[in-house]
Amino acid sequence: QDCERIFSNIEELAPVTQRLYQRLVAECSNKPPEQQMIGAAFLEVVNDLKVYKPYCINHPTSNETINKLRSQNVDFDLFLNAVKRQFDENRNLNITDQLIKPFQRIVRYSMLLKELLHSTPEAWPDHKNIAQAVTYIDLIVTQTNEDKRITDNLLKIIEIQNSIIWQGEVCIHSLSLSLSLSRVNQVGDIDEDMMAVVRNVEVQLGASDCKFILEGDIYQYESQGESKRHVFLFNTMLIVTKRISKTKFQKKDILPLSNALVWNLPESLQVRTKEIERENEIEDGVVSLTH
DSSP states (O other): OHHHHHHTTHHHHHHHHHHHHHHHHHHHSSOOGGGOOHHHHHHHHTTGGGGHHHHHHTHHHHHHHHHHHHHHOHHHHHHHHHHHHHHOSSOOOOHHHHHTHHHHHHHHHHHHHHHHHHHSOTTSTTHHHHHHHHHHHHHHHHHHHHHHHHHHHHHHHHHHHHHEEOTTOSSOOSSOOOOOHHHHHHHOOOOHHHHHHHHHHTOOOSSSOOOEEEEEEEEEEETTEEEEEEEEEESSEEEEEEEOSSSOEEEEEEEEGGGOOOOOOOHHHHTTHHHHHHHTTOOTTEEEOOO
């Protein structure tokens, strides 16, 4: 199971790459440039290039699994270091760097084809094929990046859900921190374990696409004084928590952004924010964000 999480469907990638390589060699051997059908060769395998999509989406899970095994298994860590010394002459790339290379190859295909298209006369028979190949490969890259964004967002929401003590609440029910399972299913490459986690966490959305934006520490000013808080900012709300350990937080408040008033403080005022707020005796619950 750990091997599947690390390598995903990597065995499906090699035949596609090999077939493309053989077609390119055949086109470039003993043919003048104007007769070489490079674009046509890519079009023959373009549908098969979609196997790179689940591989790329799995990359965060791969990294997480490797890091977990390295921390738990000394022999595994020693093995990876030995492999790196043996096969990586520059010793600059670790296993996670190597595992992202297959998807980087797809991006490079697009770049190379665009250069080739720029250098190919429109009258040559392969010009149209190259243009179509660029369009299709760019679409694959765009779709993969979007699916990865959705998956990464899902993983982050689950991580936040599990890191917060909700004071007896089963889930975030009063506001729109949620994730649409239909959107997750559209990705189509999340395994059953992940879907089980999603259902168990039971994140509820009032919006169809909740996005995590950032997290950080702030100071919350109340009549009793100031309190340091850790906040999670989403596109629909700000969750205010109190850090109780390195990885655990206690929910203090949830502020819907639809009811929020946000403005930028001039730099000259940011230095004096704390003094100004105290002098004006601000109301309880006002949160000041400065950076």
